[in-house]
Amino acid sequence: MLTFEKIGAHNISRVPEPCRFCLYWQTCGELSPKISKDEMENVKLKWFGELEETFGNCAKIAFVNSVPLGFMQYAPAKYFPRINDYASGPPSRDAVFLACLYIISKDHRGKGYGKIMLKNLLEDLKGRGFGAVETFARVDSENNPSGPLNFYLKHGFKVVRQKDDFPLIRLKL
């Protein structure tokens, strides 16, 4: 059975790697190789704190039998500078942008967990009054922060704009 925890200072150490140290969405251009993992974790924790104040919860850990299995990160697009690198953008102002939906171990993929994670997120955002979710999915490959296009098409997302292999897709809640 999957359980979910919202991220805070008390549980950031349980965010599975590499997500715990990943500042891909919080930056744009080249990722700085000079920052240590500890510094990255601190930057990310500070970012989570700021988002909590302005947007509310913006990330969750998914656990299976109390072991971290996956990670989800989401917020309005203005909080993710990396979005500017994507040709199919920009995301719509009314949408929450799903930056990351990731099951860390390949052994855990293809077993229905991703579907449960997405459902949990969509219900959460709907309950908070948001009207739409958008992401950049990837055509013909799951090697992408939020995963492959087909996963989302199966869940009712529609393509908004496609300039390359990372179309902007949207689900109305």
Ligand SMILES: CC(C)(COP(=O)(O)OP(=O)(O)OC[C@H]1O[C@@H](n2cnc3c(N)ncnc32)[C@H](O)[C@@H]1OP(=O)(O)O)[C@@H](O)C(=O)NCCC(=O)NCCS
């Ligand atoms: C994308 C991801 C979250 C999907 O989760 P999952 O548990 O594997 O997916 P599910 O088993 O819940 O599948 C749900 C549906 O989507 C489909 N699906 C899942 N992965 C798919 C893929 N790679 N290509 C096509 N369809 C896919 C399934 O066939 C299933 O359809 P069904 O309901 O008709 O059976 C997961 O595979 C993942 O994290 N992949 C790695 C992504 C990655 O490398 N990210 C980089 C992060 S920096």
